[in-house]
Amino acid sequence: MAFGEDALDWGPAFDEDASARRPYLELAIGYRLLAIFPAVRRILQPILAVAAGLGLGLAATAIAGENPWHVLVILARGAFGSGYGLGMTLFYSTPLIFTGLSVAVAFQAGLFNIGAEGQLTLGALAAAAVGAVWPGLPWPLAPVLAGVAALAAGMLWGAIPGWLRARRGSHEVINTIMLNFIAAGLASYVALYVLSNPDSQNPETRPIGAGYCISQYAVFGGAPVSAALPLALLAAVAVWLLMSRTVLGFEMRAVGQSEAAARAAGIDPGRIQILALALAGGLAGLVGVGEVLGNAQKFKVGFSPEYGFMGIAVALLGRNQPAGVVAAAMLFGALHKGAADLDMETEHLTREVSMIFQALIILSVSAEGVWNWMSARRRAVKGVKPVGAPLEPGVAS
Amino acid sequence: MIRDLLGSTLRVSTPLIFAALGGMFSERSGVINIALEGMMLVGAFGAAVGTLATQSPWLGSAWGMGAGVLLALLYGVFVIRLRANQIVAGTAINMLALGLTPFLCKIRYDVTGQTPAIPIGDRFQSAPLYLSWALVAICWLWMKYTRQGLWLRFAGEHPEALDAAGVRVNRVRWAAVAVSGALAGMGGASLSVFLSSSWARNMTAGRGFIALAALIFGKWRPVPTAMACLLFGFADAVETRLEGAKLWGREPIPVQFIQILPYLVTILVLAGFVGRSRAPKALGTVFSRA
């Protein structure tokens, strides 16, 4: 950049922070406040973003001629109003936790995983394939084996763009998008020609053996909430432990923060990038456990209503933190379930409205990220990097 | 059979060419456009609605292009003005299109899945096909011989040099993103008013991403990009023709492998295994003076 580059030449020679000369105690208090205030903001801002997104979405329903309050009530009642409704919400939330974690883990390492859709497709396919090929395996070996297969298939599908990024320098965004389509093609080939279900006209694989099925919880009135939900929560805890308590997690975050600093500290950023995307892929692959072992008993082509893409929204809203991801997944699961009832209970709305809500929420979050970035920049201009100050604020429109 | 295949290749490539050329404008100016898919979808919808309303495919296409531009401008607000992440905003725009089109369809026609059929007399016969190829030539000439074309190329490659030469970089990018929306919208229009007879839910089915792949495969240049669209269109046409056909009268042909070929080739090209495709240097970066 014309001005930025030259400013960088200057930066280091002059980046003495003016505030360093102020009395030290005052500083400590100031920094403390700064440290607490962002914590509040971190919680508050996603909530505001959700409110803004929902508000805009409801305004749209008003344009359609519906009473927004009525719509909100239907959404809430559909999502939480009955055991079954709550069950369906949790059922939709489960894969979103996995894909949200998947995107979040990659993001922590500085990578964009747009490929969760493909990774979960192959994960589900692998689980179904194990169950269809060896239908006689007994419980609990069977589900464990199928779960490992789902994990491994997802990891492989994540490691490919990781390797391409780390060793061939091609960007993971395009590669993961392409791999989504390739995964869809492969899965439909397998479902149609290799393991096709002779008893069905639909593109799906043969049913898995009885020993593979994981328990469903009766309290949810028949909603297919299975042991995949606790597995997803466990995965969230595991990701939290990994990122905050282990050397690998630390190195991943370091690479995500600053590839240059990580490299200077002796970390091989390429290796970390491959590992991170493999891990992300594995998490997405685990979606297959709930879908195949806990719900359909087979792989059905097109079973996912874009869980992978919704995972991006979930991670974004959850600030790439496991707890946030779980909360955001619950919200989007509820929206997905609640919107399903709009088809029947309103005159002008369809279930696709949930996509509008989701899109508006992502846009609100991304705009709010911008706000963060700008305030960080304002700080930088004031203190740490005085020379980076714009020539004329606002000129660059 | 061959003639037939070639004809349908040309026809199914048409929306890809429009969309890929649209993507080219945005990406050559430095703005990643994975929202192409969404812009195509609203374009398809707008064109269907417009054609039904005006009984003219031309006016209908103008509606479609207008819808594409509107969505593109919304995208521009986020990525140029607010400097939001281009991937995140692009994903959101795609989702918005996916949700908004059935929503509007229901409001207008009180049906969910698709618009009413457009009478055959109101549909395009082959105009978009010729138009798309004319556009390839125009884009090529425009990029090469006009000053705006020169600015576009520098905006994505070395925005600082463009700025130093006294041209407002972000103005160029705004214009490029708007054109991108118009062309993607036209791509969508040729889906709904040319290749089929109505708009249907998620009717683009990833064609925006294929267009993006063609753009990369075509090294972000108009003529090679159009050739890549033709190749991808051929894969599509072959797939449709061979669906269910038996190889040597015995095994069914696995069309899925033909289907995934474009994506596989794109990955290989991007990784430098087959040729080398180099993205505009400043693609995805925010431009500001400080």
Place this chain on the structure above:
Amino acid sequence: MTPGVAPAVELRELSKRFGEVAANAGVNLRVRAGTIHGVIGENGAGKSTAMKLLYGMLRPDSGEILVEGIPCVWSSPAEAIARGIGMVHQHFMLAGPYTALDNILLGAEPVRRGMVDRRAARLKLDALARQYGLPVDWDRPIEELPVGVQQRVEILKLLYRDARILILDEPTAVLTPQETNGLFENLKKLRGEGKTVLLVTHKLRDVMAFTDHVTVFRAGRVAGDMPTSQTNPQELANLMVGRKVILNIQVPPAQPRPESALEISGLTLAGAAGSRHRLAGISLRVKRGEIVGIAGVEGNGQSELVQAILHPRDPRCRTSGAVNVLGREVSGWAAARIRALGVAVIPEDRLHEGLLPERPVRENFLLGLQRTAEFSRAGVLNSRRLADAATAAVSEYDVRPPDVDLCAGHLSGGNQQKLIVAREFHRRPSLLIAAQPTRGVDVGAIEFIHQRIVRARDEGAGVLLVSSELDEVLALSDRIMVMYEGRITAEFARGAASEQELGLRMGGA
């Protein structure tokens, strides 16, 4: 020159502050039309700031700019360009894949019938190229042209826009000696055609050989201004260096041990096609218990040298040569393995390479130490021990405020650097590589860091000190080597070289 003609450029009491630092404090400068005027000074002396003010990239806080006698206030380079000022930046403003012609035309395209009239442009450029002797193959992409020709393209860009006053920022930094001579022949021709050239450089040789007049910058002011014929390199070096910081550090004589901490032989890094090597056969040895200082103006290969030592696997860092660290030949080693031998590094760009600015001090203290037995076992971090060690280090190294949960980016420059020193010394290093260790650091922190470096030496570490601050190199080093254009061009024992002599060597004399 007839008296009475206004100078091409006149700066009057020009001042510009960045925060607390006065980059320019009352600069006065007169440049006569039709001359080559050298502007010389060390890094940070304020010469680039003055040029950016003149070119409209920055706005002065106070003072006046006169161009050809007319007072000018501009808000963007475009206005400066319109008044006949052009600047060739150190990093060229050229887009690699596009032709030289298009790069020159950009923003000033002649248009005929809606199309760029390349033929007209070519005619005009052909004439310019002939007039000034600057031949360029117009239709070749920039990236296929040698650096010297790219520079010619940049100059033609200015001439095409009818610039009368040309500012060249460090134009010889990337050129081979032949290309440098070619450039100056061209500049002389431009002068002959009535153009005025402002040559910003740190190279004494260039100034002495090719300028008519020279202005020396030091610490934001003009330290000297005279016709080149009335000065000599020695005087210029004296003016450039001056005395900046009085360093109160007692460095006892070194007691080097026989074993070496670092031995380098024939280290080479090829440059881009058509340019000179960035490292050309560097050989040196650092014994344990001594400090070897690498003096040099920045950009002469010091950063590349450090990278080549630390990242032998990376082909972008090293083309050939051998590096022996603490008795082990490290070719093909991963960076982490080298560091684990007991190598501490203070990187030159601390915000970019030394820290994770958005992470707390605690995690920054861990960076690079995360796999040591002290802080992790079987891949699991020992958070309590980390907190204890970080807290102890922060108080021992006087990092303020002593809060390990604060983001490193919120610390002042000096405290960030102390944090890095604390972390790196936590390894008890046997080899310390310190690059610009006190850049942008307040005086108190400078003294503290210097003491720590000397103490590390006395505890048996070999120290490679890379610095463009002469005082620092002179005060700390037991031996001094001068780097110039990717080579070691001189070596002195402690006390054998004066500051002026080093300054001369650093300028390539």
